[in-house]
Amino acid sequence: MKKLVQNLQVISNRRLNKDHVLLELKSEIPLEGILPGQFANILANGSHQVFLRRPFSIYQVNYKCNSISILIKVVGEGTSSLSMSVTGDTLSVIFPLGAGFTLPEKKSKLLLVGGGVGVAPLMLLASLLKQGGHHVDILLGARSSEDLVVMENFAEFGFVHTTTEDGTHGVKGYVTDHPIFGLNLDSYDKIYSCGPEPMMKAVARLARTNQVSCEVSLENTMACGYGVCLCCVTETTEGHRCVCTDGPVFEINQLKWQN
Amino acid sequence: MAELSIDIGGLTLKNPVMTASGTFGYGTEFDDFFDVNTLGGFVVKGTTLHSRQGNAYPRMAETPSGMLNAVGLQNGGVKYFISSIYPRLLKYNTHILVNVSGSTVEDYISCAEQINELKHISAIELNISCPNVKEGGMAFGTSCPAAEAVVKAVRKVYHQPIMVKLSPNVTDIAEIAKAVEASGADSISLINTILAMAIDAESRKPVLSTITGGLSGPAIKPIALRMVWQVYQAVKVPIVGMGGIMNAKDAIEFFLAGASAVQIGTANFIDPLVTQHTILGIDNYLERHKFKSIKDIIGCLQL
Numbered sequence: 001m002k003k004l005v006q007n008l009q010v011i012s013n014r015r016l017n018k019d020h021v022l023l024e025l026k027s028e029i030p031l032e033g034i035l036p037g038q039f040a041n042i043l044a045n046g047s048h049q050v051f052l053r054r055p056f057s058i059y060q061v062n063y064k065c066n067s068i069s070i071l072i073k074v075v076g077e078g079t080s081s082l083s084m085s086v087t088g089d090t091l092s093v094i095f096p097l098g099a100g101f102t103l104p105e106k107k108s109k110l111l112l113v114g115g116g117v118g119v120a121p122l123m124l125l126a127s128l129l130k131q132g133g134h135h136v137d138i139l140l141g142a143r144s145s146e147d148l149v150v151m152e153n154f155a156e157f158g159f160v161h162t163t164t165e166d167g168t169h170g171v172k173g174y175v176t177d178h179p180i181f182g183l184n185l186d187s188y189d190k191i192y193s194c195g196p197e198p199m200m201k202a203v204a205r206l207a208r209t210n211q212v213s214c215e216v217s218l219e220n221t222m223a224c225g226y227g228v229c230l231c232c233v234t235e236t237t238e239g240h241r242c243v244c245t246d247g248p249v250f251e252i253n254q255l256k257w258q259n
Numbered sequence: 260m261a262e263l264s265i266d267i268g269g270l271t272l273k274n275p276v277m278t279a280s281g282t283f284g285y286g287t288e289f290d291d292f293f294d295v296n297t298l299g300g301f302v303v304k305g306t307t308l309h310s311r312q313g314n315a316y317p318r319m320a321e322t323p324s325g326m327l328n329a330v331g332l333q334n335g336g337v338k339y340f341i342s343s344i345y346p347r348l349l350k351y352n353t354h355i356l357v358n359v360s361g362s363t364v365e366d367y368i369s370c371a372e373q374i375n376e377l378k379h380i381s382a383i384e385l386n387i388s389c390p391n392v393k394e395g396g397m398a399f400g401t402s403c404p405a406a407e408a409v410v411k412a413v414r415k416v417y418h419q420p421i422m423v424k425l426s427p428n429v430t431d432i433a434e435i436a437k438a439v440e441a442s443g444a445d446s447i448s449l450i451n452t453i454l455a456m457a458i459d460a461e462s463r464k465p466v467l468s469t470i471t472g473g474l475s476g477p478a479i480k481p482i483a484l485r486m487v488w489q490v491y492q493a494v495k496v497p498i499v500g501m502g503g504i505m506n507a508k509d510a511i512e513f514f515l516a517g518a519s520a521v522q523i524g525t526a527n528f529i530d531p532l533v534t535q536h537t538i539l540g541i542d543n544y545l546e547r548h549k550f551k552s553i554k555d556i557i558g559c560l561q562l
Contacts, residue, residue, distance in 0.1 A: 003291040005531050024561045043529065048324045051476060051530060093529065223319055223326060224528040228284035231319035232305075239312050240333060 001033045003097060003226060007090040011038075012044045013083075017128035019074040020117070021083045022059065025091060026067045034061045036125035037249040038204040040070060042226035043092040052223050055244075057194070058096060059122035066141030068095065071150065097225050098248050101125050101192055101215055105209050108134050108189035112158070112176050113203050115141040115195025119150060121217050121248075122194055126157035137161065137188075139180055141195065142216060145169035150257035176202045185210040193217070204252040212250045218243050263538070263553035265299075267520050268445030269420035270381055272299035275553055276510065276538050278303055278387030279501050279524030280358035280424075281330065281386060286351060297538065300521060302384050303344075304373075307359075308366040310336035320457035322467040325476025325503070326525060327457050329469040332360055334387055337370045345377055348418035354381040356422065364412050371417040371477055373448065378421045382419050385444075388426030388451035389473075400426035401450075403438040403548040412421050414443035422499060425449040425490075427479075447490060448499035448522060450483045458526050475525040477503040484516050488548045491517025491558055497529045505533065506542020517558040520529035 008025035015021050031198065041053040074080045080128045099253070101121070104110065110129055114122045119140055129136045136158030142148045145168035153158050162170030163178050175195070185206060187259040193203045194217040207214035220243040222232035227245035234243050237257040263274035270330055280302040286295045295301065298338050313333025335343065340357070346348040348355055349518040361367040367385070368518040374380055387400035387409055399405045410423055425432060436447055452473025457466040465471075483502025490498055500518030504510050505526045513521050526533040541553065 005292060029293070049321075051326060051529070052321050053326055092530070117362060174528070198401065221317065221321075222321055223525075224282075226288055226531070228288050228304075229528055230281075230313065230333050231328060232426070233313070233316055233318065235316075248380075 001031065001096055003094065005092065005094045008068075010085045010087055010089045010091065010200060011065070011225045012087060013085055016144050016151045020149045021072050021074075022150070023070045023072060023082070023085060024062075024067050025093060026065060029066070031066050034058055034068065034096045034124075036103075036128055037100030037121045038098050038223070039095040039121075039248060040068065040093050040095035041097060041222075042050070042070070042082060044081045046077045046081045050078045050081065053094065053134060053168030053225065054082065055219075055222055055225055058218070059123050061124060071120040076139070077171075086088065086183060089252060093226055098244055099246065101217070101249050103128060104190060105133065109187060110134050110136050111188045111191045112138045113141075113191060113193040113195070114134065114139070115175060116143075116147065116198075117200040118217070118219075119154075120194070122192065123150065123153060125192060126154055130157040131172065134150070137180065139163070139175055139178055141175035141199065142169075157192075174197060176206060181206050186212055188212050190214065201257055203256055204255075207252060215249050216252060216255075217248045218250060219248065260559070261542055261550060262554070264502060265519055265553055267420075267499060268422065270446075271342075272354060272520055273467065274299045274377070274538050275514070275541070276292050276448070276497065276522035276534050277354075277356075277520060278460060278527060278534060279300055279522040279523045280386070282524040282527045285348065287347055289531060292410035293535050296351055296353045298305070298353050298382065298534055300356060302356040302358050302522065303348075304334055305332045305360045305386055305389065306337050306340050306370065307332055307361060308337055308341060308370050310334065315468040317466060317468055318472070320472065322455075322457055322474065322476075323478060325466060325474055327455055327472035327474050329467045329470070329472035336411060336494045337373050337526055341373060349379055355379065356382045357385045358384045358386050358424070359413075360386040364409055365411050368412050368416055371413045371453050375417050375419070377511045378490050381417070382422055382445075383413070383417060384424050385413060385452070386421040386424050388428075391539050397426050397428060397451075397454075400435065401429050402437075406435055407438050407442045410439050410442035410444055420445040422446045422453055426451050427482060427486055428454045429504075433489050436490040436494050438497050443498060446499060446519075447494065448501065449490060450479070450486050453482065463525045475503070477505055478501050480509060480512075484512055487513055487518050488560070490514040504537070505529075507537045510537050510541055511544050511556070514553065514556045515558070515560045517560075519557050
């Protein structure tokens with residue numbers, strides 16, 4: 001689908017816990033073919049400290065309502081302002097941006113690994129993989145049980161496993177401490193991951209050791225979101241590449257993450 | 260509809276709104292958003308003789324009413340531009356300028372000679388003002404003899420109009436402007452970004468990998484207006500004003516200060532359609548104030 005800059009109407013704002021909300025935004029025109037892993041760059045109101053748009057993964061698409069959903073974690077003034085949107089507000093959104101996850105061509109066994117608010121792009125991915133008839137295991141990691149904000153929504157699309165740093169849900173520790181990363185990791189055809197960079201690097205290391213193909217979705221600070229400011233680069237085997245247009249999804253072997 | 264066309268030192272623009280180098284890619288990135296041919300012209304990403312990887316991440320910091328960048332002229336080099344990008348620009352029928360930067364006078368000459376062969380490029384914008392490269396760049400724009408040397412050398416080999424983009428990081432912008440005018444510049448664009456820095460108090464580290472970078476956005480508009488005004492007093496060649504323009508009102512302020520055209524830069528990141536609103540808004544302003552042409556307000560600040 002072509003990149004659009006549009007005023008989208010807030011049709012719902014669901015508060016999930018103290019610092020997470022799920023916004024549903026409706027377009028006036030029909031949406032088509034948004035890929036899992038693509039993102040939206042949203043203008044937030046605020047003081048002079050909030051100047052640039054804020055990029056968010058597209059969490060879910062509803063083609064019947066022509067709406068997209070965005071999972072927001074409040075981290076600063078921009079996200080705080082967006083989290084307080086109410087039904088009927090309009091937000092200026094540039095979307096869909098970037099290159100998404102690659103869907104498998106044949107029936108596959110797949111592992112989705114999300115950490116914190118990084119679970120956001122995995123929801124649309126999980127729903128499409130389920131539609132495609134694949135076996136989907138979903139491993140979600142968070143600091144604490146209350147941060148597993150969309151766990152129930154994932155259950156519809158696969159087998160959900162969890163880890164928490166404080167042990168309040170699932171296995172205690174990081175996602176890579178989960179037994180799923182044990183002996184049979186190579187039974188998966190592919191791993192998809194999004195979360196804090198140290199987590200994705202740890203997942204990538206295990207994927208590489210077990211020779212499992214792996215895609216990760218990166219997050220970098222960016223100004224434009226469509227490849228003209230060249231601010232959000234990451235080091236790849238082909239030199240600096242923009243996370244906003246060449247990514248945000250990269251195959252791990254494209255990245256200089258060997259160490 | 261008022262008359263919006265304007266001559267900029269040998270270039271006739273259909274309207275006075277252009278986009279600034281490094282904020283508009285190669286134009287094609289905006290094809291989804293609007294018809295790029297509606298612009299008076301656009302300036303493509305800074306091009307150097309050899310390819311450059313640019314600076315390490317992080318390259319950007321959001322600051323009050325603006326941003327810092329330290330991209331460092333990442334580009335594929337002039338040969339890559341000619342072979343891989345130029346063919347994609349042939350579809351456009353507005354003025355396309357190539358922003359040229361170099362570490363030595365010889366780099367500028369070689370780049371300009373190669374661009375001189377490209378029929379679909381209307382002019383070059385000589386960048387003697389990039390604050391984000393270790394050698395050359397801004398060094399050429401902060402001393403009169405160095406600026407003269409580059410402009411004179413390029414003037415000999417480049418036969419289309421030359422726009423020279425000035426750095427604000429100088430003591431006396433008017434002196435530099437006079438020097439580049441005397442050396443053969445057809446027009447002068449200003450300002451490039453202002454050398455600045457951002458610090459993360461929590462980590463006690465600089466935000467940018469390069470420590471310092473270039474400040475842009477509305478934060479710099481008052482400085483840009485002052486410099487356009489000063490240069491307008493000092494030279495006869497047309498001035499292309501830029502620095503924090505977010506809308507038509509901002510653009511009008513630049514015309515009043517003495518700019519014959521404007522470039523919109525950082526605002527493209529926030530609203531890809533900003534140029535479209537600005538062109539319309541300038542026309543509305545002229546009609547509202549009963550001016551027949553954009554020429555009627557250039558340098559017409561009421562003192």
